[in-house]
Amino acid sequence: MQNFPGVGVSPGRIIGxxxxxxxxxxxPPAGEQLAAGTTPEEATAALxxxxxxxxxxxxxxxxxATGDGKAVLEAxxxxxxxxxxxxxxxxxxxxxxxxxxxxxxxxxxxxxxxHNLGGYMAERAxxxxxxxxxxxxxxxxxxxxxxxxxxxxxxxxxxxxxPADTATLDPNKVLALVTAGGGPQxxxxxxxxxxxxxxxxxxxxxxELPDGTEVYVDGAAGSITANPxxxxxxxxxxxxxxxxxxxxxSGTGSTxxxxxxxxxxxxxxxxxxxxxxxxxxxxxxLFRTEFCFLERDTEPTVxxxxxxxxxxxxxxxxxxxxxxxxxxxxxxxxxxxxDSTEPNPALGVRGYRTDFTTPGVLDRQLEAIAKAEKESEAxxxxxxxxxxxAEEAARFATMCAEAGIKTxxxxxxxxxxxxxxxxxxxxxxxxxxxxxDLTQYAMAADRQLGPLAxxxxxxxxxVLRLVGLTVEGSRAEGHNKPVGVCGEAAADPxxxxxxxxxxxTTLSMTARSLAAVAAVLKTVTLAEAQELAxxxxxxxxxxxxxxxxxxxxxxxxxxxx
Ligand code: PEP
Ligand code: MG
Numbered sequence: 422m423q424n425f426p427g428v429g430v431s432p433g434r435i436i437g438x439x440x441x442x443x444x445x446x447x448x449p450p451a452g453e454q455l456a457a458g459t460t461p462e463e464a465t466a467a468l469x470x471x472x473x474x475x476x477x478x479x480x481x482x483x484x485x486a487t488g489d490g491k492a493v494l495e496a497x498x499x500x501x502x503x504x505x506x507x508x509x510x511x512x513x514x515x516x517x518x519x520x521x522x523x524x525x526x527x528x529x530x531x532x533x534x535x536h537n538l539g540g541y542m543a544e545r546a547x548x549x550x551x552x553x554x555x556x557x558x559x560x561x562x563x564x565x566x567x568x569x570x571x572x573x574x575x576x577x578x579x580x581x582x583x584p585a586d587t588a589t590l591d592p593n594k595v596l597a598l599v600t601a602g603g604g605p606q607x608x609x610x611x612x613x614x615x616x617x618x619x620x621x622x623x624x625x626x627x628x629e630l631p632d633g634t635e636v637y638v639d640g641a642a643g644s645i646t647a648n649p650x651x652x653x654x655x656x657x658x659x660x661x662x663x664x665x666x667x668x669x670x671s672g673t674g675s676t677x678x679x680x681x682x683x684x685x686x687x688x689x690x691x692x693x694x695x696x697x698x699x700x701x702x703x704x705x706x707l708f709r710t711e712f713c714f715l716e717r718d719t720e721p722t723v724x725x726x727x728x729x730x731x732x733x734x735x736x737x738x739x740x741x742x743x744x745x746x747x748x749x750x751x752x753x754x755x756x757x758x759x760d761s762t763e764p765n766p767a768l769g770v771r772g773y774r775t776d777f778t779t780p781g782v783l784d785r786q787l788e789a790i791a792k793a794e795k796e797s798e799a800x801x802x803x804x805x806x807x808x809x810x811a812e813e814a815a816r817f818a819t820m821c822a823e824a825g826i827k828t829x830x831x832x833x834x835x836x837x838x839x840x841x842x843x844x845x846x847x848x849x850x851x852x853x854x855x856x857x858d859l860t861q862y863a864m865a866a867d868r869q870l871g872p873l874a875x876x877x878x879x880x881x882x883x884v885l886r887l888v889g890l891t892v893e894g895s896r897a898e899g900h901n902k903p904v905g906v907c908g909e910a911a912a913d914p915x916x917x918x919x920x921x922x923x924x925x926t927t928l929s930m931t932a933r934s935l936a937a938v939a940a941v942l943k944t945v946t947l948a949e950a951q952e953l954a955x956x957x958x959x960x961x962x963x964x965x966x967x968x969x970x971x972x973x974x975x976x977x978x979x980x981x982x
Pocket of ligand 1: 707709748834854855856857858859907908909
């Protein structure tokens with residue numbers, strides 16, 4: 422047995438064989454020439470054969486896929502045979518270019534042309550780049566980029582995963598996610614929890630294991646073991662038996678003594694919202710609207726946006742839906758809004774700040790939200806991400822009022838907002854703690870970096886103190902404004918107890934975590950949760966805070982959490 426310690430980000434104990442995510446395809450060197458002794462005719466034939474193979478492979482996958490996935494695969498397969506793409510490359514080969522360089526350059530021109538056409542065509546621009554990378558991989562004889570395909574379920578091992586990878590990740594085939602890089606607040610962690618897959622990040626060295634290696638993954642303990650023994654097999658079987666106990670959420674989050682803590686869902690669109698409603702979510706605590714904008718080269722119209730928002734509102738008639746305005750920038754770049762050349766994007770023009778450099782987009786989004794709200798029955802609250810000062814909060818509240826939005830709020834993600842929550846909450850109706858970003862900014866540790874995973878955990882006493890200060894601020898001056906948590910911290914059942922003890926009023930998480938959080942929360946009284954919060958605040962380190970609290974919650978071990 423060989424052990425790879427990492428950071429557990431989504432619970433579950435499972436055994437399976439691994440498939441490595443292929444490395445991204447590098448650009449063939451500019452000016453690369455035809456190999457000596459190869460004629461342009463031979464090179465063109467090789468290129469056509471590679472393109473044909475890519476087409477056939479994508480088409481075969483489309484035949485086995487359904488719904489959106491099928492349509493995407495069919496469209497991409499067709500692109501591999503696109504005449505303009507192949508003819509463009511053949512011309513370059515005739516002028517002496519290598520086939521890899523030729524298809525690369527031809528792909529760039531076709532993609533740029535589609536991009537300039539706008540609308541539906543512009544959306545196809547990224548498909549061309551995907552096909553181009555696949556053809557180059559075929560010519561090099563290396564695995565195609567993207568999530569590997571397999572007829573058998575497997576454990577996916579990657580350096581890290583990007584939001585776009587989710588589109589092709591089939592949760593029926595992928596048993597667990599393991600990454601060598603990435604931190605606990607990275608996209609891999611968010612994706613794993615939303616799909617209910619066990620996951621471990623920052624497990625250095627796992628990306629060196631050969632495909633087909635059998636491994637044991639413990640997503641709560643944060644460990645990977647290659648070639649597991651019988652005791653680990655038994656642990657995986659025991660987990661499979663308890664997992665079904667955690668499948669159901671009664672629909673009311675509360676402590677043992679009846680202190681209510683509404684458990685809400687984090688969603689990215691209508692489908693997520695419908696699934697969350699089915700899983701018993703008491704509303705939506707974070708609607709990440711950028712998911713409606715991602716992979717768009719132009720701003721969606723007010724009508725398009727309103728339709729997307731209404732889709733979410735309609736899943737929760739009469740219930741609270743907290744929508745977050747666009748959070749572009751840093752790890753979520755948007756071509757029409759953010760500057761990819763910024764030297765320090767996490768500290769740059771992101772979230773609410775994009776309104777400084779590109780005014781109008783936020784106003785139109787608020788207009789679309791107000792329009793969708795009028796046509797639905799949800800209780801809509803709207804918050805801005807990356808608010809740093811009371812002045813920004815006041816300005817956002819004014820913009821909301823002008824658009825006809827009744828309940829404006831802010832996300833507390835920047836330490837300055839936690840420290841001045843009292844003055845900020847004079848201006849708006851509520852706050853929601855984005856603990857993923859609050860942690861990265863409090864600890865000055867990029868949330869995407871594996872080597873900083875130890876710093877980048879919301880169990881850090883410094884982060885918990887900032888949560889405590891935000892709650893204190895919300896109660897200052899006699900006002901009592903709601904403060905929720907919508908970062909990944911809320912999905913950790915032990916941390917959910919601590920946050921409740923610190924006084925947060927709602928917890929919002931991926932819907933798959935609702936049952937586990939509810940099951941643990943109902944084993945403690947509010948007074949006990951407050952004691953555990955004090956214990957965590959007094960710990961000298963994140964590791965000790967977590968260990969001390971977990972020790973007092975035996976239900977975690979019983980449920981394998
Ligand atoms: C957060 O920062 O905690 C949060 C909820 O926002 P996101 O993860 O989308 O940045
Ligand atoms: Mg955030």
